[in-house]
Amino acid sequence: MPGDSLYINNKSKKQNTYDAIIVGSGISGGWAAKELCEKGLKVLLLERGANVVHPNYPTATKDPWEFEHRLHLSKEDKTKHAVQSRHWSFREDNKHFYINDQENPYDETKRFDWIRGDIVGGRSLLWSRACYRWSDLDFEANLKDGIAIDWPIRYKDIAPWYDYAESFIGVSGNADGIPQLPDGIFQPPFEMNAVEKFFKQKIENQFSDRNVIMGRTANLTKPVQGRGQCQARDLCHRGCPFGAYFSTNASTMPAAYATNNLTVRPHSLVNKVLYDEQKQKATGVEIIDTETNQTMEFYSRIIFINASTVATSFILLNSISSRFPNGLGNGSDQVGRNLMDHHKGLSASASVEGFTDSYYRGRRPTPLYIPRFRNVKKKDANFLRGYHYGASAYRGRQEGDNEIGEALKDAMSEAGEWQMSLYSFGECLPYRDNRITLNHDKKDKWGRPIITVNCEFKENEKAMHEDMGRTAKEMLEATGFKNINISNNISFPGNANHEMGTARMGKDPKTSVLNSFNQMHEVKNVFITDGSCMTSGACVNPSLTYMALTARACDYAVKEMKKMNI
Amino acid sequence: MTAKKIIIKFLVLLFIIIQFTAAKAQNADSVNAVMPKLIALRDDFINKIKAFGYTPDLAPPEIILDNPRSFGNYENEKNLLHIGEWNALPPNLKEIFNARATEIGNGMTGENYFNLSIHRWVFIHELGHWWRACQHQKALPYANESAANRIALAYWREQDSAFLNFMLIRFQNNIKNIPNPAPAGEQKEKYLNENYQKLPGGPAYIWYQATMIVDANNEKPIVSFRQAIDRAGNTTN
Numbered sequence: 145m146p147g148d149s150l151y152i153n154n155k156s157k158k159q160n161t162y163d164a165i166i167v168g169s170g171i172s173g174g175w176a177a178k179e180l181c182e183k184g185l186k187v188l189l190l191e192r193g194a195n196v197v198h199p200n201y202p203t204a205t206k207d208p209w210e211f212e213h214r215l216h217l218s219k220e221d222k223t224k225h226a227v228q229s230r231h232w233s234f235r236e237d238n239k240h241f242y243i244n245d246q247e248n249p250y251d252e253t254k255r256f257d258w259i260r261g262d263i264v265g266g267r268s269l270l271w272s273r274a275c276y277r278w279s280d281l282d283f284e285a286n287l288k289d290g291i292a293i294d295w296p297i298r299y300k301d302i303a304p305w306y307d308y309a310e311s312f313i314g315v316s317g318n319a320d321g322i323p324q325l326p327d328g329i330f331q332p333p334f335e336m337n338a339v340e341k342f343f344k345q346k347i348e349n350q351f352s353d354r355n356v357i358m359g360r361t362a363n364l365t366k367p368v369q370g371r372g373q374c375q376a377r378d379l380c381h382r383g384c385p386f387g388a389y390f391s392t393n394a395s396t397m398p399a400a401y402a403t404n405n406l407t408v409r410p411h412s413l414v415n416k417v418l419y420d421e422q423k424q425k426a427t428g429v430e431i432i433d434t435e436t437n438q439t440m441e442f443y444s445r446i447i448f449i450n451a452s453t454v455a456t457s458f459i460l461l462n463s464i465s466s467r468f469p470n471g472l473g474n475g476s477d478q479v480g481r482n483l484m485d486h487h488k489g490l491s492a493s494a495s496v497e498g499f500t501d502s503y504y505r506g507r508r509p510t511p512l513y514i515p516r517f518r519n520v521k522k523k524d525a526n527f528l529r530g531y532h533y534g535a536s537a538y539r540g541r542q543e544g545d546n547e548i549g550e551a552l553k554d555a556m557s558e559a560g561e562w563q564m565s566l567y568s569f570g571e572c573l574p575y576r577d578n579r580i581t582l583n584h585d586k587k588d589k590w591g592r593p594i595i596t597v598n599c600e601f602k603e604n605e606k607a608m609h610e611d612m613g614r615t616a617k618e619m620l621e622a623t624g625f626k627n628i629n630i631s632n633n634i635s636f637p638g639n640a641n642h643e644m645g646t647a648r649m650g651k652d653p654k655t656s657v658l659n660s661f662n663q664m665h666e667v668k669n670v671f672i673t674d675g676s677c678m679t680s681g682a683c684v685n686p687s688l689t690y691m692a693l694t695a696r697a698c699d700y701a702v703k704e705m706k707k708m709n710i
Numbered sequence: 711m712t713a714k715k716i717i718i719k720f721l722v723l724l725f726i727i728i729q730f731t732a733a734k735a736q737n738a739d740s741v742n743a744v745m746p747k748l749i750a751l752r753d754d755f756i757n758k759i760k761a762f763g764y765t766p767d768l769a770p771p772e773i774i775l776d777n778p779r780s781f782g783n784y785e786n787e788k789n790l791l792h793i794g795e796w797n798a799l800p801p802n803l804k805e806i807f808n809a810r811a812t813e814i815g816n817g818m819t820g821e822n823y824f825n826l827s828i829h830r831w832v833f834i835h836e837l838g839h840w841w842r843a844c845q846h847q848k849a850l851p852y853a854n855e856s857a858a859n860r861i862a863l864a865y866w867r868e869q870d871s872a873f874l875n876f877m878l879i880r881f882q883n884n885i886k887n888i889p890n891p892a893p894a895g896e897q898k899e900k901y902l903n904e905n906y907q908k909l910p911g912g913p914a915y916i917w918y919q920a921t922m923i924v925d926a927n928n929e930k931p932i933v934s935f936r937q938a939i940d941r942a943g944n945t946t947n
Contacts, residue, residue, distance in 0.1 A: 195805070197802050197805040197806060197809070198802070199806075199888075199912075199913045200805070200806065200809050205886075205887055205888070205889060366905075366908075367891075367905045367908040367909055367914065368908055369779075369908060369911060369912075370779065370908075370909070370910065370911030370912035370915075371908075371912050371914075372891040372909060372912060372913070372914030373891070373893065375889060375891070375893065375894070376894075377889070385887070385888050385889065385913050386888075386889075386891055386912065386913055386914050387912055387913070397802060398800075398802060401800035401801060401802045401803070402800060404798075404800065406800075406801075407801075408801065505894055505895070506894060
């Protein structure tokens with residue numbers, strides 16, 4: 145039984161003992177490493193993927209013609225990465241950051257696009273960098289709607305930690321004064337182009353409930369300590385040589401390393417948490433070294449599980465003991481349940497006449513943002529919750545369809561007509577039967593049970609999605625743009641990369657896994673601060689909230705350690 | 711407090727002291743190995759200046775092995791020269807030197823490359839700042855850094871041209887591998903001057919140093935170390 149083994153090699157155990165173990169080096173794991181190291185703890189950061197050290201990103205400065213397939217995917221890529229290639233951002237220039245799906249299978253009862261990084265830094269290298277605060281519209285939603293359970297925190301609890309996270313990572317944006325999208329501590333915003341300014345004016349004049357704002361993004365518009373400012377190259381997905389966008393590799397990990405308290409162990413696939421029945425505590429983790437296939441154990445006083453929602457659920461469900469026959473800290477039977485992701489799939493575009501004397505510089509790393517306006521002040525839709533839009537205006541190239549040779553080149557060097565495009569992300573409710581389970585009849589190459597994901601968007605999401613499309617058309621028509629084209633197929637869960645909810649926070653241990661400080665109700669020295677902790681999903685991008693919750697949980701954990709409570 | 715808790719606290723404290731002492735001893739060994747070489751290089755640099763007939767206003771700077779964020783830093787107010795030390799370098803920074811050493815090949819190790827680039831190039835560059843302090847030279851950061859680089863270039867051109875050529879290849883690679891960090895349309899000099907406190911410690915600053923060095927190396931006519939010292943690294947007297 146895990147945790148019951150007799151340790152013969154005491155020297156080895158001592159060498160493998162730390163104050164804290166963090167599982168996963170993505171956005172929240174990196175934050176946990178920084179916070180715990182800066183508070184003086186000796187930290188072991190375990191990552192299943194290979195090491196990537198900032199600024200050694202192999203494709204960061206390559207030109208398109210330096211890639212064998214000119215940035216397109218080969219047949220082999222699509223076979224090896226059958227799931228990853230379902231996502232638009234998986235490309236020839238960053239495929240080395242993603243997991244090999246052939247070697248890491250899972251079962252999809254219904255299609256679930258599990259997009260996974262397989263490197264130190266995880267998806268912090270691949271994220272879209274959108275940084276928005278949640279508000280009490282989100283934290284009170286479950287309570288007001290009578291859905292699932294209430295969040296154990298409110299905006300006031302997390303607001304100082306949003307300040308803290310934003311100050312460190314650098315978020316560019318405007319203070320827009322929108323209650324459902326609280327302002328933060330911002331660097332100067334990126335600029336709107338002429339068509340976007342026109343769009344903003346038209347929409348805000350014609351729809352009193354809507355705001356069009358510049359996206360808030362973790363791309364620096366001014367340098368911070370050792371990190372340069374964004375050059376608007378639109379190559380973030382390759383890793384930024386300046387560290388101009390927030391990633392574990394460029395931001396939190398160097399800070400953690402600087403304390404000399406951090407040990408990073410790549411190629412370390414965490415299999416289970418070790419639990420001591422007598423002490424009623426977790427004592428460490430069991431890992432599989434993916435290079436040697438050896439099983440090893442590491443020990444610590446506290447453990448932060450930040451493996452990303454689905455993988456965190458696996459670890460908990462696979463950590464079985466007499467005390468927890470259904471998985472670590474799963475007395476509530478909520479581990480693996482309430483899996484959420486944002487639904488997307490709207491693509492709305494229109495051509496814009498005029499503005500031919502206007503252009504813009506660079507490829508801005510963030511779109512405009514239209515915050516949620518449905519069901520904000522009153523219930524005004526046939527569904528619960530709401531959605532936000534992203535929007536941008538841009539000029540393509542002249543097509544030069546009838547040209548060849550020099551004439552074609554000349555035509556292509558001229559800017560084409562303006563286009564306006566919209567997309568949308570909507571909230572998914574937490575459903576008990578959208579869940580992750582383990583199939584013990586099937587094993588992966590390391591002999592671990594296979595994950596089964598059974599998740600779907602239901603009627604509320606579908607109704608919301610229809611409204612997204614109708615409303616996008618309505619707004620584009622209101623601006624007078626032409627040739628409006630709406631494509632509105634709802635995405636499959638997972639494809640928004642915002643998996644949440646499988647080890648939710650709550651006040652009652654009978655209905656939740658974590659308390660208000662992300663501490664497991666039933667295993668006090670285990671904390672979970674990745675997406676699995678979320679009690680609802682909002683329609684707001686969640687990463688900044690993970691960072692704030694992580695910093696807050698680390699502060700709490702260290703205080704509890706000092707009080708000898710854990 | 712119970713007796714058990716007191717004993718635990720005592721044992722934890724004892725463990726920390728032992729670990730700290732062991733770490734200090736290991737660090738002391740590596741400092742003992744590195745420091746004589748740095749002192750010899752510092753004294754050679756200063757003795758050459760004295761041989762030109764100068765009596766420096768400042769004493770030779772005290773050398774502190776403490777890993778400043780850009781690997782080297784001359785602290786004017788206290789006349790201290792801070793320089794990096796391999797054994798105390800965090801693993802992520804070691805990894806960067808290891809990766810560059812692998813690219814160089816020929817059996818180069820990360821530690822060797824660190825010693826070449828930091829204990830030779832950066833160290834003399836920082837002594838260039840010391841000399842400018844002796845000469846009461848003040849300038850905006852871009853001009854100040856360029857001047858220290860001209861002094862370092864001139865020193866190595868005369869002392870070890872093979873080493874200089876080796877480093878110039880590295881600087882040219884830096885420029886090739888790191889895009890210009892100044893925003894489009896903004897002068898690189900102005901951008902560094904305005905962000906000098908924020909850029910060191912990251913790739914953007916490495917690009918700047920590499921660019922300044924390559925630019926200075928292309929300046930004509932080539933200046934001798936004597937001329938560079940006479941001008942305190944400026945392009946004119």
